[in-house]
Amino acid sequence: MRTTDDNMLTRLRRIVSEFTSEHDLPHALHLLVTRVNEALHADATSVFLIDEASGEYVLMATVGLNEKVVGKARLKFGEGLVGLVGEREEPINIDEATEHEAFHRMPKLEQDDYHGFLGAPLIFKGELMGVVVVQMQSSRMFAEEEEAFLVTLAVQVAGELYQAYAKGGLQLLLAKRGRKKIEKVITGVSGSPGIAI
Numbered sequence: 001m002r003t004t005d006d007n008m009l010t011r012l013r014r015i016v017s018e019f020t021s022e023h024d025l026p027h028a029l030h031l032l033v034t035r036v037n038e039a040l041h042a043d044a045t046s047v048f049l050i051d052e053a054s055g056e057y058v059l060m061a062t063v064g065l066n067e068k069v070v071g072k073a074r075l076k077f078g079e080g081l082v083g084l085v086g087e088r089e090e091p092i093n094i095d096e097a098t099e100h101e102a103f104h105r106m107p108k109l110e111q112d113d114y115h116g117f118l119g120a121p122l123i124f125k126g127e128l129m130g131v132v133v134v135q136m137q138s139s140r141m142f143a144e145e146e147e148a149f150l151v152t153l154a155v156q157v158a159g160e161l162y163q164a165y166a167k168g169g170l171q172l173l174l175a176k177r178g179r180k181k182i183e184k185v186i187t188g189v190s191g192s193p194g195i196a197i
Contacts, residue, residue: 029061049130080104085119115139124158
């Protein structure tokens, strides 16, 4: 068992290293889902990021599902299993996703053949950034080690996404993927009375 743990830890480090060294966020997200899919021998892996302005999760990268709907497929907060993961802010691991009461069918995503579902929230400093999802066509729950792998990865990746958000990168990416307008609010504390331009 130790060898398996070491292999998973090595894969985890490599994936996080590749993700953090990539400067193009869409490419980094695609690289992330590809590597996670390979590491967990999954049939599909996806990343949904939060669009605060619309109150939705937006599919930003996927491998195994319909890639043509990246940036277009959206779920309202609390909708579907992705919304449930975000709402609870904890992983969900189930063997029969399509039979779960929270399952939300999205025909364009082509997800009906996937049964095993593992979703983990992307949280940094108490801020939910999105959800990473791994799916299997077989009806099985993911092993405890696989769940631990995804949760640990989600924590590492969320820190990088938070930095991208702070720099405005996520807002710009979401704007390119469907939103027309970006609103930016600047808050601060007055240093002296008067008006500044």
